[in-house]
Every structure is written in C-alpha cells, then in structure tokens.
Amino acid sequence: MAAEPESEEMPTSAGEGAGDGASIPDTESIDDEGYVIGSGRAGVVRQIDHDDFDPIGTLVLIAIYMAIVGAMWIFMYFVEFLGGDLTVIG
C-alpha cells in the first residue's frame, strides 16, 4: 500500500520494470490474448520518477474539458433564454 517503502514496490531498472513476472499469473499468454487483468505494469518500458514527469497530456485534456464547458456555457444562453418562454426567477 502507499505507506510501504518505495524500494519494495518499484523495481529500479527498466528491465525489471518490464517484468515483475512473479506477480503475473501467465506471462506467456499476454501477447496472444491481450492483457491479463491488472497487468498494466507488464508493458512498462521505462521508469519515470517524480522530477522527470511532466503531465503535459493532462494539461491538454483539461484544456479541452474547459473549452467544452465554456462553449456549453455560451450555448446555454440560447437554450434557456432564446429557446423557450421566459423562466420564472426569484
């Protein structure tokens, strides 16, 4: 769990990171049948630490989300005030 020391959980070299085969039930089947459930670590090709990680993709997704919220906020004006009769406020 989160409180466990990092060294026990995360292999240090990329080679080990791709494996950790002991905890994956059937490594042979991964290529043939797709992913065994919970074996996302089996596809790891490199280790990225805190300081090396720049979540630029997250920024892009959140920017897209905000753009949609903004567009819908403008669209709402047409739905609420121009699309129907006046609504009672207050």
Added chain:
Amino acid sequence: MATFVDRYPDEAKVVQASFAVAFIALGIGAFFGLIQALHRTNILRVIDSVDYYTLLTAHGVLLALVFTIFFLVGVFTWAIAKGFERPLPDIRLTWAWFGLMTTGTVLTAVAILAGLVPEIPMSADVLYTFYAPLEAHPAFYIGLAMFIVGTWMAGADWFLAYRDWRGDNPDERIPLQPFMVLTTMIMWYVSTLGVAVAVVFFLIPWSLGLIETVNPLLTRTLFWYFGHPVVYFWLMPAYLLWYTVLPKLAGGRLFSDPLARVVFVLFVLLSTPVGIHHQYVDPGIAEGFKFIAMTNTMFLLLPSLLTAFTVVASVEHGARQRGGEGYLSWLGALPWRDPAFAGMALAGLMFAAGGFSGMVNAGMNINYLVHNTLWVPGHFHMTVGTAVALTMMAGTYWLLPQITGKTVYSRPIGLFQVVLWFIGMVFMSNAMHRGGLLGIPRRTAEPQYQNFDFAAAVGSVGEIRMQIAFGGLLLFLSVVFFLFNVAATWAEDRVDTPVDDTIPAPLSPPSGAPLILDNLALWTGIAVVLVVLAYTLPLASIVTDSGLLGSSPGFPVAISLEALAEAAASALPHVSLDAAAGLRPLDVAAEAAETLEVSR
C-alpha cells in the same frame, strides 16, 4: 504468492458476502430498470402503470442504496485490512453489521415488492426519495433504519481497526486507503444524522399511526440533508479505486498522495451543507438559504476538479512509462484491453460529462429549467449510474480474484460488458438530458399528454424515446454479461496467483503532506460547524412556520364528495348568470372562486 484471501481469510468471506448481496441487488434492480425504460417510452408495457412506481422505488432503492453501499462496505473492509496490514479487531462485529444490513435490506425490499401483490396489505411506493407526504408501510422505514445502523457499526469496526493500528504505529501517517475509508465514514456519520432523525422521530411513528401528521417540508429537508452527501458516499469507493488502483492498472503510480488526502478532507467539509440545492423550488425555504447552499455546492467542484487532474496525471504517468508519447497519442499506450482499466477510464470520462449537467443542476436559476424533468435522471445515470456503477463493475474484475483466489472467467466478456455499458449509457443518458430540456417529466409512467406535444428543436420525441429504450436494453444486457462473468469466476478453482495485486507507491509520497491532514478530529469539528451554520436557520424557520409535526394528511389525499358538494353549493349563488350564458366556463369558475374567497 499469497493474495488477500490467503492473508485475511475471515475478512475475505465478509467481502465476498457483501459483494454477493450487492450483485443480487444489481441484477434485480437492472431488470426493473429495463421494464421502466420500455414502459415509459411506450415500447412495451408489461405492467400496469400503477405498478410502475413500485418498480421505480425498487429500482432506486436496490441500485442506489443496496448495490452501491454493499459494494462499498466490501471494498472498505478490503481496504482497511490491506491498508493496515492486519485483520479486523473482532470478526463477530464484522458479521454483526453485515447481518443487520442484510436483514434491513430484505425487510425494505419485501415492503416494496409486496406492493405488486394486491393480496398483501403492504406497500412502499414512496420512491428512493422517501420523504413525506408519501407514506410507506412501517417495515420499509424500519428496514432502512436497520440498514443505516448497520453501516454505522461497520464504520465503528473500521475505526476500532484504526485504533489498534495507531496503538502499534503512533508516529506513522495513516495509509492512504484507510485514510479514505475513515474520512468517508466521518462524512457518513455527520450526514446520516438527518435521515435518522427523519425516519426514527417522524416517519416510523407516522406510519405506525402513533402521530397523525408530519411536517412534509421538515422531512424533505432532513432527507436532502442526507440525500446529497449520500451521492458522495457512493462516489468515494469509486474515488478510492480511481486514486489507488487505476494508476496501477495503467502501469503508473499515483501522482500525489497529499493531493488525494486534501480531496477527501474537502468532501468531509463540503458534502453536507449543500442539501438545500435539491430544494430550489420548494416553497417555505427562503431564497437566501438556497443561495448559500448554491455557493457551497459550487465549492464542491473543487475536489472533483482536483481529482480530474490527479487521476488523469497518474494515468498519463502509466502511459508514459509504457512508452506513450506526444500530447494526446499517449492515450493509445494505455492497456485498453484490460476490462478493469477500460471500465474505470470510461467511467471517469462519463463522470466528466456528468459534471456538465451537474453544474446546470447546481445553478439556482438554470435549475428551474430542468427541475423534475427527465434531465435529472439523465444526470444521475451518468454519475451514480456510470461513474460509480461502472467503476464498481470494472473494479470487481481486479478485486474478485483477490477475495476468492480465482482468476476472472473471461477477460473478453468483461471488456465487452464494460464497453456495452458505456455505449448504452451514452444513448440513454444523452436522450434523457435532451428530453428534460423539452420539459418531459421524470417519475412518470405515461409521460404523454392529450392535446399537447413536446416540441423538439433537434430530432423528435419519438427518436428520444427510442434511444432511451435502446440504451436501457444495452445496459440490462451489460449487467447480464457481468453477472454471468462473476458467477462463472466464482465457480472456478482456486489458483496460487489469480491477479497482480500490488499497489505501487505514489510519485509524491505521504511524507510531503502536512500533518494536519491526518487530524481527523479537527476536520470532523469543522464539518459540524459548517453544517450548523448552513442548517440551523432554515430548520428553525421551517419548524416555526408549521411546527414539528405540521398538519398535512397522507397522500394521495382522499377527497370527500360531501365536502366538494358543500363547497359547490355555497359557491353557486355567487355564479354570475351572465358569465355562464356567455359560455365562458373558466371565467365562471374563477369568479365563483373569487367571491367564495371573499365570502369566507
């Protein structure tokens, strides 16, 4: 390599039992959902429209309360034992709360379903929002009270486990998963107080005939005092899985442990003093109180947006470690063929869309546009119906092997099932939102009216109905596949290593989190103060207006013909013959009513 069931066999049995009850409720509730979707869209009507409300109540209670909360107690029991690395303090206490919750559930379900059998003098067609003036059989309320008390005992069980752990580890940070469990339970204790008062002091005595009337606005307000935090109670196990399991499934690590703690503390503080935003159109509550509730609600966007950032960044970390590149193409490097990952990721995507309609619900002025329309079920089928339910189903594919020691029967069926749920919900929920904008009401067996058509700017009402029915069918099929996969998994033989159950350490460790975040007593205190500030004046005003017990009879109101005839007779002398001769019946009636009012 040993997994959960090998390390904590007793706890694993409780988790298995909780999941079993949850999945039975899911199967029954989903079946009723299909019947309703076909009924209200007029595709296929196999039940009487009067029975629609019985099934609607069962659908809401079995899915929104039983499925979600039984799954929650299972996940939380797993998280406490795994996180504290020790068995629960006394397994008899654990079985006691499970037994009480299950007994309460059976009692409530029987009270609801007896409504389908006319020979049994029992009914509880009060919907999941069970406030007055709708009145249920006492067994319904008593069962619910037992269910809630069971969850309180479960919380006590987990806090006792925390006390034991703290005794041995006086200076350590609370492990993240147990931290999430404990904060969620604090929120639950604060918020269930309202519904407990409503049920124990008003609804049970009223349904037993000990008191004649209740104050409907008071029971409504007490229900919504609990009715909004309960949605976070459903959501928190999903958040627990998104924060601690999803990054691992993606091949990465949680981006920030301190940020996760901040989010759960914010939910303790902000979940409860917002319930009045469900009552924007209730007369009897001053606008100012509603405005305060709206402001508090908008603050609740903060932890959800923090979650969007942290969880997406953690998933991106997994994608980058798996070789993902670029601004968006890293998404392709994620393990989309793993049903546990794909289901949770799609659930998160749907939750983002649910956020859009949630913001509309939360705004006082635009809420009037959609209040009590089909928009609202459209919204909560995205949130509790997908963000929570789909995460729970997807999480099952990773958790079930740990608590049974068996590998999942079929990964492809699992993947097909979670994608089918997502597609079904896109159809149904989108159409419900659009229908709501046209003014189509919710909670209605036959939303068709004579001499009136809902006007659609885009598409048609018929097309919206078809989408709702089709989506509902896909959702039901998805549940069938899910339950088949779960049952087939359960029937398998045990293996040594059914799943990779390790959870990697966060990128930003808990040591970076301010110590004050772990001060549970402080956050409880502040949460109580906020609730007192938000609710004292509105409740005082409601009680001052019409008393603790009000004066409203139960509904549906029986109209006495005698009283009607008397009123008509006394109004007759005031009817203007001129108006009557002029064939203006509305004017006649209005005039008569006016003079009657004056003559009183």
